Amino acid sequence: xxLRSILATDCGSTTTKAILIxxxxxxxxxxxxxxxxxxxxxxxxxxxxxxxxxxxEVEELSGKKILNGDQIITPQNGSNGxxxxxxxxSAGGGLQMMVAGVVKGMTGESAERAALGAGSIVMDVLAxxxxxxxxxxxxxxxxxxxxxxxLSGGIDGGTTKHVVELAEILAAANPKPRLGQNYKLPVIxxxxxxxxxxxxxxxxxxxxxxxxxxxxxxxxxxxxxPSRDKIHDLFMEHVMQQxxxxxxxxxxxxxxxxxxxxxVGALIEMVAQKENISVVGVDIGGATTDIFSxxxxxxxxxxxANLGMSYSICNVLAEATLANVLRWVPFDIDEKExxxxxxNKMIRPTTVPQSLEELVIEQAIAREALRLSFxxxxxxxxxxxxxxxxxxxxxxxEQTDSGETLVDMKxxxxxxxxxxxxxxxxxxxxxxxxxxxxxxxxxxxxxxVDSIFMMPQLGVMANIEKEELSEExxxxxxxxxxxxxxxxxxxxxxxxGKAKQNLVVLTAELTLKNGNQETHKIQFxxxxxxxxxxxxxxxxxxxxxxxxxxxxxxxxxxxxxxxxVVGIIFDGRGRPLDISKDPKQRIxxxxxxxxxxxEYPNFNQNSNS
Amino acid sequence: MAxxxxxxxxxxxxxxxxxxxxxPLKGIVLVxxxxxxxxxxxxxxxDLPGNVQMVNVANQLNIDTEDVNDAMITKEGxxxxxxxxxxxxxxxxxxxxTNVTAPVDxxxxxxxxxTGQVVIRESPIPVEIDAYMSGFIKEVIPEEGVIIESEGVFxxxxxGIAGESRGELSVIVDSRETEITEDMxxxxxxxxxxxxxxxxxxxxxxxxxxLKVAGVVVGGFNYFDxxxxxxxxxxxxxxxxxxxxxxxxxxxxxxxxxxxxxxxDLLKNHHGKFASMNGATQIRAGVIRPxxxxxLTKDQLKGDHKDSDASEGIQAGSLVRVIRAPYFxxxxxxxxxxxxxxxxxxxxxxxxxxxxxxxENIEIPRANLEMVEID
Numbered sequence: 001x002x003l004r005s006i007l008a009t010d011c012g013s014t015t016t017k018a019i020l021i022x023x024x025x026x027x028x029x030x031x032x033x034x035x036x037x038x039x040x041x042x043x044x045x046x047x048x049x050x051x052x053x054x055x056x057e058v059e060e061l062s063g064k065k066i067l068n069g070d071q072i073i074t075p076q077n078g079s080n081g082x083x084x085x086x087x088x089x090s091a092g093g094g095l096q097m098m099v100a101g102v103v104k105g106m107t108g109e110s111a112e113r114a115a116l117g118a119g120s121i122v123m124d125v126l127a128x129x130x131x132x133x134x135x136x137x138x139x140x141x142x143x144x145x146x147x148x149x150x151l152s153g154g155i156d157g158g159t160t161k162h163v164v165e166l167a168e169i170l171a172a173a174n175p176k177p178r179l180g181q182n183y184k185l186p187v188i189x190x191x192x193x194x195x196x197x198x199x200x201x202x203x204x205x206x207x208x209x210x211x212x213x214x215x216x217x218x219x220x221x222x223x224x225x226p227s228r229d230k231i232h233d234l235f236m237e238h239v240m241q242q243x244x245x246x247x248x249x250x251x252x253x254x255x256x257x258x259x260x261x262x263x264v265g266a267l268i269e270m271v272a273q274k275e276n277i278s279v280v281g282v283d284i285g286g287a288t289t290d291i292f293s294x295x296x297x298x299x300x301x302x303x304x305a306n307l308g309m310s311y312s313i314c315n316v317l318a319e320a321t322l323a324n325v326l327r328w329v330p331f332d333i334d335e336k337e338x339x340x341x342x343x344n345k346m347i348r349p350t351t352v353p354q355s356l357e358e359l360v361i362e363q364a365i366a367r368e369a370l371r372l373s374f375x376x377x378x379x380x381x382x383x384x385x386x387x388x389x390x391x392x393x394x395x396x397x398e399q400t401d402s403g404e405t406l407v408d409m410k411x412x413x414x415x416x417x418x419x420x421x422x423x424x425x426x427x428x429x430x431x432x433x434x435x436x437x438x439x440x441x442x443x444x445x446x447x448x449v450d451s452i453f454m455m456p457q458l459g460v461m462a463n464i465e466k467e468e469l470s471e472e473x474x475x476x477x478x479x480x481x482x483x484x485x486x487x488x489x490x491x492x493x494x495x496x497g498k499a500k501q502n503l504v505v506l507t508a509e510l511t512l513k514n515g516n517q518e519t520h521k522i523q524f525x526x527x528x529x530x531x532x533x534x535x536x537x538x539x540x541x542x543x544x545x546x547x548x549x550x551x552x553x554x555x556x557x558x559x560x561x562x563x564x565v566v567g568i569i570f571d572g573r574g575r576p577l578d579i580s581k582d583p584k585q586r587i588x589x590x591x592x593x594x595x596x597x598x599e600y601p602n603f604n605q606n607s608n609s
Numbered sequence: 610m611a612x613x614x615x616x617x618x619x620x621x622x623x624x625x626x627x628x629x630x631x632x633p634l635k636g637i638v639l640v641x642x643x644x645x646x647x648x649x650x651x652x653x654x655x656d657l658p659g660n661v662q663m664v665n666v667a668n669q670l671n672i673d674t675e676d677v678n679d680a681m682i683t684k685e686g687x688x689x690x691x692x693x694x695x696x697x698x699x700x701x702x703x704x705x706x707t708n709v710t711a712p713v714d715x716x717x718x719x720x721x722x723x724t725g726q727v728v729i730r731e732s733p734i735p736v737e738i739d740a741y742m743s744g745f746i747k748e749v750i751p752e753e754g755v756i757i758e759s760e761g762v763f764x765x766x767x768x769g770i771a772g773e774s775r776g777e778l779s780v781i782v783d784s785r786e787t788e789i790t791e792d793m794x795x796x797x798x799x800x801x802x803x804x805x806x807x808x809x810x811x812x813x814x815x816x817x818x819x820l821k822v823a824g825v826v827v828g829g830f831n832y833f834d835x836x837x838x839x840x841x842x843x844x845x846x847x848x849x850x851x852x853x854x855x856x857x858x859x860x861x862x863x864x865x866x867x868x869x870x871x872x873x874d875l876l877k878n879h880h881g882k883f884a885s886m887n888g889a890t891q892i893r894a895g896v897i898r899p900x901x902x903x904x905l906t907k908d909q910l911k912g913d914h915k916d917s918d919a920s921e922g923i924q925a926g927s928l929v930r931v932i933r934a935p936y937f938x939x940x941x942x943x944x945x946x947x948x949x950x951x952x953x954x955x956x957x958x959x960x961x962x963x964x965x966x967x968x969e970n971i972e973i974p975r976a977n978l979e980m981v982e983i984d
Contacts, residue, residue, distance in 0.1 A: 013893075134663035134726075161674070165724040172661045172718070172728050176634075198723050287845070287893065306844055311893055314832070315844025336833060341934060343832030343863035346846050347768045347892055351933040351977045352957055358934055359955035426956035602956070 003472045005082040007058070007066060008457035009051050010260055011038055011089040011249075016047075018054035019457050020062055020082070021480055028476035030484035033452055034058040039245075040091040046245035047091060048252075072252055084469060087253050088456040090260035091243065095119060095235050096178060098146040100126040100170070102153035102162040105385045105403070107191065110215045111152040113380075114190070114224040116301045118231035119262025120148075121288075126169070128153075128162045134169055141173035147239045149175070149185065149207075150227060151199070152215045154192030163191045167202040174206055183242070184208040186234045190215040190227045210234065222384060228262075235259060255464040261290050261301065263459030268292045268416075269299045270462050270474075271481065277413035280439065281455070282370060284419035286310035286349055289373040293381055295406040300381035304373040309366060309421050310349030317342050320368035327579045328364035328437070330590035330603075331357070356603045359426070363434055366421040370438035378407045409442040409575075410496070410550050416486065418450035429529075429597045432489045432566045442496045442575055443550030444541075444561060447489040454485045488534045490564030494571035497547040499524040504544050505572045511538040522572040525589070527596040530570075532563025569597060618765040618860075618898065620871045621984045622878075623910060626763050626902055627747065630738050631754035633657065638749050646740040646757060648775050648885055653754045656733035662713050666696045667725020669709045674725035681727070687717050689729065696727070741773055742885040743904040760910055762879060762903035764872055766826070766858035769888030769899030770839070770848045774856040776823030778876065778884045778903065780804040785873035788865070789813050789827060798822045802884050802901070804876045808865040809857075811837055817855045824856040824886045826876065826901060828868040849889025849897075856888040858899040866938040869930065871981060879903050923980050929964060933977040940981070941966035 006021040006028075016038045020031045034057025039050035052070060059066050065080040066072060073081025097120040101108030104127035115122050123144045126137055149170065153163030170187070177185045187207040189199050196211055203209045213226040236256050240246040250257060258266070264283065272279045272294035281292040287308040292301045306315040317325060322335060338361070345351065345362075353359040385403040417423070417435050425431045431449050441447075462477035464470050495506050506522040513535045522528055524544075542556040543549040551557050561568065573593075580586045594600050636655020640646065666681070667674045680696045683689055689711040700706035711729060719728040744759030779801040781793050789805035794816045803817070805827040811834040817825055835843050839851060860872050884903045891897035923929060927943045941964035950958040951972060959974040 135661055138661045161724050164721070165726060168719065168721055168724060168726055168728065169663070172663070172730075174658070312845045314842070314846075318842035318844050336831065337864070339833045340831060340863040344933070344937070347862060347890075348932045348979070349892060352953075352959055352974050353955045354933060354953045354957075354974055354977060355935050356955045359957065424957075426958070602954070 001468045001472060003083045003469065003476060004076050006461060006473070006476060007055065007072065007082040007085045008461060009054060009085075009087045010453075010456040011040075011047055011051065011087060011091045012260065013040075013091050013094075014038055016050040016054045017453070017457075018051070018058045019454055020058050020064070020066075021461075021476055023476075027483075028479040030454070030480050032058055032061040033454075034061060038091050040243060046248070047089070047243065048245045048248050051087070051249060074254065084254040084464075084473070085252055086255045086457070086460050086464065087249060088258045088260045088263045088460050089240070089243075089246070094121055094261070095231075095239060095259045096121050096123055096147045097150060097231070098123050098126065098141065098144055098148075099150045100152065100166050102128045102166065102191075104130050106219075107152045107154065107216050109380075109385065110222050110224065111150050111190070111227070113222070113300065114215055114227040115150050115231065116303060117224060117262070117265060117299065118228040118235075119259030119265065119301075120231065121303055121305060126166065128166065134172075137169050138173040141170065141175050145176055145178045146185075147178050148231065148234055149187045150231065151187060151189050151203075152191040152227075154195065154214075154216075155219055156193045156214050156217045158192055158194070160192055160195035160198060163195050164198045164202065167199050171202050171206060177238075177242075183238065186210065186238045188212060188227060188230050188234065190230075208238070220384065232256065232258065232262065254469070255460065255466065258460045258463065260456045261303070263456045263463065264290070265292050265299065265301045265459070266463045267455050267459035267477065267481065269294055271478075272299075273297070274478065275413075278408075278411045279414045279416065280407075280412055281416045282373070282418070282422075282439075283453075283455075284309060284366060284369060284373075284417075284421055286420075287312050289369055289419075291373055291377040293377065293407060295381065295408060295411060298381075298406055300377070300406070302373070302377040302380045304369075304376050307369045307373050309362070309369065309419075310345060312346075313342055313349075313365060314346045316365055316369045316372070319372055320365075325364050325368050327586065328367050328590065329361060330587050330594065331360075332583070332587075333361075356600065360600060360603065362421065363425070363430060366434055367438045370434065374439055378405045381406045409440065409445075410548075412441055412443075412445050414446045414448065415439055415441060416448045416450060418453050418455060423449050423451060423453060427599065428487065428489055428565045429599045432492070432569060433593075433597060433599050435489075436492050436494075436569065436571060437577070440494075440575055440577055441492050442494055443548075444557075444559065445492045445494075446562060447492055447564070447566075448486045449489060450485055451487045452485075454480070458485060488562065488564035490532070490534075490566040490568055491561045492569045492571055493541065493549070493561075494573075494575060495543045495547040495549045496575040497543075497553070498574050499544055499547065501525055505547055505574070506544060506549065506570060507542045508570060509540040510568075513537065520570065522570045524572055524574060526570075526572040527593045528570040528572070529567050529597045530563075531567040533567075534562055534564045536560050536562060537568065566597065618767065618979065618981070619763055620765070620869065620875060620981065621763045622875055623760065623905070623913065624763050624984065626742070626744075626759045626761065626904075628741055628744075628757045628759075628902075629750075629754065630741065630757060631750065632738060633736065635752040636736075638752065638755060640746050640749070640755060642746050642749055644746045645744075646746065647743050648740055650740045651737045652740050652746070652757075654735065654737045656735055659715065659731035659733050661718070662715065662729045662731070664695070664709060664712065664727045664729065665725055666709050666720075666727045670696060670698050670707055672698060672725075675722045677722055677725050677727070678720060681720055683717050685717050685720055688715070689717060690714050741775075741887075742902050743883075759902070759904040761905035762875060762884075762901070764860075764875065764901040766860045766899040766901070767862055768846060768848075768892075769856065769858040769890050770835070771824075771851045771853040771856040771888045772849045773885065773887045773889075774802070774824045775883070775885045776801045778802050778804065778879055778882050780877045780880045782806045785828070785868040785870060789825070791816050794820060794822065796820055802826060802886055804873075804880075805868075806873065807867040814838065814855070814857065818853060822855045824858070824888070826858045826860065826886070828859065828861040829864050829866040830857065830859055832863040846890055846892040849887070849891070851888075856886055858886060858888055858901065861938060862932070869940070869981065876901070923962065923975070923978065928981045929962070929978040930981055931964070931966075931973055931977060932979045936966065936971065936973060939966050941971070944970055946975070
């Protein structure tokens with residue numbers, strides 16, 4: 001079925017965002033975007049009010065009639081209405097889950113991966129070997145009051161004792177759901193199939209138990225999809241039913257409502273698959289930072305629950321330490337005053353930096369929040385633990401083991417940033433610098449930002465299962481993602497290794513689209529930006545002695561890369577990146593790097609004058 | 610007329626206050642509609658299910674899990690006392706028996722022949738909820754709690770720690786600029802809610818705790834000193850469960866910031882009256898701000914309050930407070946709300962308000978303004 005128009009909303013905890021996509025001259029493009037405050041809480045307590053307000057803004061901006069009173073007109077009728085309407089939601093704190101597995105590093109981790117992948121916040125991971133006594137676990141379950149529990153454990157046909165023991169602990173705790181006192185807590189069992197009867201006996205009465213395929217049927221394999229799908233089903237059936245106005249909203253949509261991060265993850269996974277590339281996506285919000293990655297065709301998502309730019313900004317300071325934040329601040333500042341300022345941002349989270357100094361400090365904190373979130377992500381996105389590998393003689397000399405991280409920065413093709421501090425930075429150069437400084441890409445990496453955070457809506461669009469809509473919706477999602485969602489910042493080129501100051505670490509020979517040729521020599525400690533728009537550039541890169549640009553030490557590369565709104569950034573600062581501990585040297589270096597990409601031109605003028 | 614929605618803190622000299630007092634689980638409501646209550650009156654109570662202890666009987670007796678039922682002396686549903694024998698092996702010809710005793714007083718809830726575990730539930734934990742403030746029962750929520758209504762002063766702070774507290778209000782400074790110093794906290798302050806001006810030092814607050822002062826209401830406190838009080842770095846502003854004798858409410862924020870005129874004058878006018886306060890703060894969706902409530906008797910009420918409508922938002926003429934550097938803490942009057950985006954020094958494009966501060970017109974992002982909601 002040809003889709004002429006698609007309306008999609010994302011109901012966030014503070015703002016509801018609506019986008020209108022239309023088929024124009026054979027291609028899908030974003031037409032307009034509207035937003036309004038979310039209305040889940042008192043005095044409104046009906047999510048659809050915020051949705052209607054956001055859609056009304058879309059109507060005003062597009063001049064298209066979409067609403068008929070309080071109804072969205074579907075399908076499109078002449079020029080009125082839209083063919084389909086879809087939505088995601090993270091309002092009311094999103095989907096909060098607790099997961100349980102027998103061994104923390106194995107089934108516990110698989111269960112966590114399934115829950116995160118479905119877009120939930122994992123409040124705790126219970127495991128037989130987590131070091132807590134049964135009564136401590138019970139107290140914890142009672143305190144947390146999750147929306148849903150995922151219980152796993154054991155391989156199919158294996159021992160049932162431990163997973164039944166976990167079920168007994170759950171039964172003893174008799175957990176109550178977070179929202180609503182009058183329904184049973186949904187529990188998904190995705191463990192050893194031999195234990196199903198016992199689990200039903202233990203939990204069947206007191207919880208709303210649902211049994212699905214084992215998450216780890218054999219040690220060597222994870223089977224996350226059935227659990228992820230079941231989480232989405234129960235999210236719709238139970239959790240959403242309790243949230244104010246969602247029943248009505250669900251009756252409006254042409255596809256199930258997805259949790260916002262679940263939709264973003266689904267989109268990133270599809271992009272990586274379609275383009276056959278490795279991708280890292282990050283969404284830095286006020287309270288949390290989500291990181292999504294696809295390496296070696298394996299998808300992972302992590303949520304750093306308390307690393308964000310407003311509500312949890314003080315936690316970034318606590319975890320990163322003041323010294324690490326100050327590494328990125330190119331001026332002297334009284335430390336006590338700085339902590340009070342950051343504290344005031346936490347208690348007045350909606351304020352914006354008016355002065356340049358405030359902006360620089362906020363972006364310094366963002367670098368640390370991103371860096372810490374990525375460390376967490378790397379330690380979670382790993383090979384399956386506990387898997388015996390066949391080893392050859394040559395492997396025996398390498399100390400590689402199961403459980404090593406999948407994140408390989410040299411493999412990374414595309415790094416996408418989103419969230420206020422990255423998407424709305426006054427200069428795109430600032431977004432590029434924040435991404436480079438915190439993720440430290442190696443070799444050749446394309447950088448982009450999601451301009452207006454459309455990924456959730458595109459994710460749910462790409463995930464529509466109705467057969468007659470699926471193909472067109474997917475096509476629309478990809479076209480809009482490529483043309484309207486991503487702002488291509490450019491490409492970062494960073495050799496790895498260390499060299500002496502001023503030594504050439506990279507020679508780059510570029511052939512631009514217009515045929516012009518340029519050669520640049522990048523010295524150690526230098527950052528160099530070449531302004532090239534989003535167009536192909538043929539490039540030959542020769543690393544300095546002992547350095548690696550992606551294909552091994554001293555090995556040159558010839559390839560095609562793309563510029564962008566920022567251009568091509570050569571990062572000769574080495575990996576790992578060392579920042580001088582001497583305050584004067586540090587400030588000099590930071591200013592030099594800022595100048596190189598025109599990051600804070602006014603600040604440098606002010607401070608130089 | 611141009612207007613903008615901006616969060617504001619309430620500073621109301623006469624208003625109707627409703628407080629919901631709800632049990633964590635269903636229980637019994639002890640008061641009826643219309644009943645007058647004082648802060649210490651218990652309005653509802655319940656019993657939380659007791660803690661659970663799990664005893665691995667199979668392991669301790671070294672028997673197979675399916676034999677656990679045979680070894681049990683006590684059955685499901687039986688009450689047991691601490692130290693009482695609950696299971697025993699048959700032994701060899703009646704000799705060499707081993708046994709398991711109950712680690713706590715409680716009831717045997719489950720005996721599992723799959724895992725060999727025995728679940729013992731301890732006695733229920735009673736929970737009571739008091740009225741928190743004087744007033745009358747406006748509504749009974751059957752089995753769950755009540756809504757109490759009162760009329761009086763209602764002031765919101767920006768941040769607080771520790772939960773509910775109550776006591777006589779005592780303004781111990783001359784002006785809203787004055788800091789509370791250590792020497793101002795005297796044994797006289799015990800059990801009272803003391804009010805200061807711009808700041809309280811760590812030493813002075815610690816002395817307040819030591820002298821069992823009920824609460825402190827002040828303009829500012831240092832963020833980095835919180836760690837000393839709490840024992841950990843406060844990463845997110847979700848507070849209220851801290852076990853501190855002296856609740857603390859900041860009316861302005863972190864640092865030395867003089868208390869807003871309206872707030873200070875209002876508290877000063879009610880010096881000596883009995884107040885309830887709650888430091889609990891939650892800055893997330895569903896925001897909870899700390900509060901001070903001073904219930905007034907009929908003869909103390911002037912009846913001159915008007916219901917303000919905060920939903921109108923900021924308009925030309927509104928009184929606002931700047932809540933971010935570089936004009937942090939300053940108050941001014943809105944002159945104009947231009948609709949187009951303006952570029953700030955940071956190059957951020959934002960909607961602004963033109964504010965008159967000390968005779969000068971200044972452009973401030975609307976997001977950095979807070980409406981001062983007075984009646």
